[in-house]
Amino acid sequence: MPTATVRVRFFARYAELVGRDEVELTVSIPTTVGDVIRAVQAAHPGARELPDRPLVAVNLRHAKLDAAVRAGDEVALLPPLAGGSEGVSEPRA
Amino acid sequence: MTHLTQQPISLDALLARVASPERGGTCIFLGTVRNAADDGGVTAIEYSVYDEMVEAELGRIESEVAPRWPGAHVATMHRVGRIGVGEASVAIVATAPHRAEAFAACRYVIEEVKRRLPIWKQEYRLDGSTTWVGPSEAPGHRPGVSPPEQAPA
Numbered sequence: 567m568p569t570a571t572v573r574v575r576f577f578a579r580y581a582e583l584v585g586r587d588e589v590e591l592t593v594s595i596p597t598t599v600g601d602v603i604r605a606v607q608a609a610h611p612g613a614r615e616l617p618d619r620p621l622v623a624v625n626l627r628h629a630k631l632d633a634a635v636r637a638g639d640e641v642a643l644l645p646p647l648a649g650g651s652e653g654v655s656e657p658r659a
Numbered sequence: 660m661t662h663l664t665q666q667p668i669s670l671d672a673l674l675a676r677v678a679s680p681e682r683g684g685t686c687i688f689l690g691t692v693r694n695a696a697d698d699g700g701v702t703a704i705e706y707s708v709y710d711e712m713v714e715a716e717l718g719r720i721e722s723e724v725a726p727r728w729p730g731a732h733v734a735t736m737h738r739v740g741r742i743g744v745g746e747a748s749v750a751i752v753a754t755a756p757h758r759a760e761a762f763a764a765c766r767y768v769i770e771e772v773k774r775r776l777p778i779w780k781q782e783y784r785l786d787g788s789t790t791w792v793g794p795s796e797a798p799g800h801r802p803g804v805s806p807p808e809q810a811p812a
Contacts, residue, residue: 623709645779
């Protein structure tokens with residue numbers, strides 16, 4: 567099964583929970599943001615406290631949990647934004 | 660770094676980016692650190708950011724202005740690090756041929772900044788404790804601001 571290496575970054579309170587601000591993960595592809603989050607939670611004990619559906623960004627853009635992730639992508643898990651943007655990861659259709 | 664600074668924000672520098680003889684309206688928004696938490700006692704706020712994404716997202720937000728308000732230009736700066744009560748954390752300068760477009764563009768940018776930028780606040784309190792601050796305003800409470808045509812996906 568083909569695999570890809572992705573960089574996962576954590577910010578603010580999530581970085582405190584995980585105990586680091588980034589990890590590299592090798593995942594089977596094709597894969598999605600949601601799969602990457604589950605892989606992080608499996609590999610890093612602190613990450614189990616992350617919400618299952620956090621805000622996320624892929625390659626510096628807000629993304630949905632079902633967005634595809636490819637080799638070399640940067641996936642960022644974002645705590646609720648200070649400005650009040652719950653749901654920015656669930657763009658209007 | 661074009662949208663982020665560790666230093667006090669210079670309005671003059673922002674004005675210089677967007678001032679022009681054909682733009683007769685200038686609207687400035689400043690967001691400042693306030694001491695209004697429920698229990699008071701906030702002495703400072705530390706802003707942490709996903710800096711590469713803030714730059715990218717602010718570039719997108721600024722590029723959304725011109726198609727909506729022809730002739731309008733905006734310059735935005737967010738300060739990061741520890742900022743004391745009363746100091747500015749964000750500044751937006753919008754210029755346009757006329758005031759209506761300058762006001763509208765400025766309002767659009769601050770609302771999108773609040774909604775889309777990956778920025779987090781940690782409050783420093785008088786007793787020495789620190790707290791991550793969540794969203795402070797109800798999402799969707801954005802009177803008079805239309806959503807972007809393209810969701811930030």
